[in-house]
Amino acid sequence: MVVTQVDSTSLDMITIIPSVTSEINVVAFKHRAIVAAILLVFALVGLLGNALVIISVIVGRRLRTITNILVVNLAFADFMACTFFPFQSAGLLSQTGRYPLHETVCAAVAAVQYISACCSVYTLVAISFVRWYVITRSIRGHQGLHTPKKIAIMVVIIWIFSISFMVVPPVLGIGTLGYSQYYSLCSLTKTNELGNYYVVLQGALIVIALLLTLVFYIRILCHVLRHNKQFRVKYAVDEDTGSSSTEAHQNKASSSIAAGSRPPMIKAINRKEIEITKNLFMVVCVFMFCFLATIVNFIIPGTSVFTLYSIMIAFGNSIVNPIIYGLNHPNFQEVFITIICCRPIR
Template sequence: MNSPDSWNPPEVQFCFAFINNSCRRSERSMPIVCAMYVVMVSAIVLTMLGNMVVIISIAHFKQLHSPTNFLVLSMATTDFLLSCVVMPFSMIRSIESCWYFGDLFCKVHSCFDIMLCTTSIFHLCFISVDRYYAVCDPLHYVTKITMPVIEVFLLISWSIPIFFAFGLIFSELNIIGTEDFVAAVNCTGLCMLIFNKLWGVLASCIAFFFPGTVMVGIYIHIFTVARKHAKQIGMGPRMKEVGSESKTKATSKKESKATRTLSIVMGVFVLCWLPFFILTITDPFINFTTPEDLYNVFLWLGYFNSTFNPIIYGMFYPWFRKALRMIVTGMIFRPDSSTLSLFPSHS
């Protein structure tokens, strides 16, 4: 028979035990807390190391200094910053349901969260433009996609998200009309990113739906053109110069593989972030009744995109695997390492 003491509910825990109006901590069992920390810390470490390999490889090896790879380098920098600046603090907030780092850093953290997410998809959008010219207009690719053009792409990819994120959060336009809800849930130790109905739609469209739609449209067109090129090469009349034919096929195959790889990167991004942005739009219309744990699952699914990108590079890019081996074995410290070939000799 149970004792009367066993009928008492567990003691409520607060974020700050000696502060009035402190937020309540989540009541989770120790095995669940440990499992969450293991998964999230692993994701952070993999994101950090994987993107660091991409950054070091493209920056160090001269053979990788191409317009497309400079966009990839900038995107890897975005993912690396996410793993350092955003994910560790989000991990503690998600597991403990508490924010221990002050109100000002809560705003700064939210700004970096929005900024880096938006920056990533802007990069992917411009990478799709690069692929469009590489596959659909290869004769003019070198003159169209130059370093000054890439610099403009990078300027747009970083400047617009910075102004958008910091301007929105510090002006508090996103919480106009939600004052009653904010006052009702406000407590010490809370760091919640809230969007009203207007900005829930606008922010999602600016950061995700508009550029995502552009990317999908571009890649559908690219695949259509690439298919047509493949049929023309395979079914067309025999060319007199066998060497020229072989070179054309090799170039077509290389561009098709690169486009397929980058489209997988884009597809993974869409699948990872789509649930979160749908939730961002719908949550204000259902009076912010989304369960906290569901919000965190969708948020971390989005963060995992930054973990997956280097894995995709490793699966599809031989240069990435070779660069990784050289970094791990220390060959990168050789004086001539920056000029070593990372590509198979037959390519």
């Protein structure tokens, strides 16, 4: 009888262990290995690219603009996120159902990832606000909010806001940062029943930030279209009246000032500001594209391999901004080449 009981107990243990293992490793190892390898590439490219952006603004005199203070802040947030990608890869490659390092390390990795993402998206909001302010309100020099000191204060507020909303809720018990056994990632654990509220908070903050960013860029577009229409109408009136070029120039300037618009000299400045705004809006579009898969995945209930790949795409946002600057921003492009070729910067 004793032998029979031992055999049945051992059989029960054998049947229980595989079921626990299958629950822990739901996502196949081959998918986790692919994502881990890609994150290591992201880490290398992101660290080099974002460091290049920061160094370029420091050493390049033409890049030391007020808006680029926010660009450096964005690059620093992405640099910080890329620093912890190898720690995510270590968790993805684990086959024990536990994080290979101490659990505190995994919680810190998750906190840094969330803080950097929140800081990035609200830095984009600040950039869109500054672009709107420069083009519509503060073209005539560093006036109003468009000063280095006030932009630096804005950066500090962004970091305080990001740390508060990403770290304080788990400290208060709303969600638990740690190792997700299902996806083998440092994120939220399923041990806390209030974790869903933390996820909703994250999603709401990102959606609000993106909506604010779009509102500012739409207002910029409306202002530019209205401004250009006024100039086209004025040029048409000048041609119809047959006035001389000098008189037309003077009348146009006086009418623009009387209507609260900018003089013709400001129009050339606007063109440069608009080009900068286009490049920065491209950064916003890429950010939205990278997070689109994650947003769609949250809308669809359940868990799947697609969730792991959508998170990987969201992580990819940390490496694309230096590529955009290098391809579309002439000043950044010139300084990038100078630094890579180890030539002295003039």
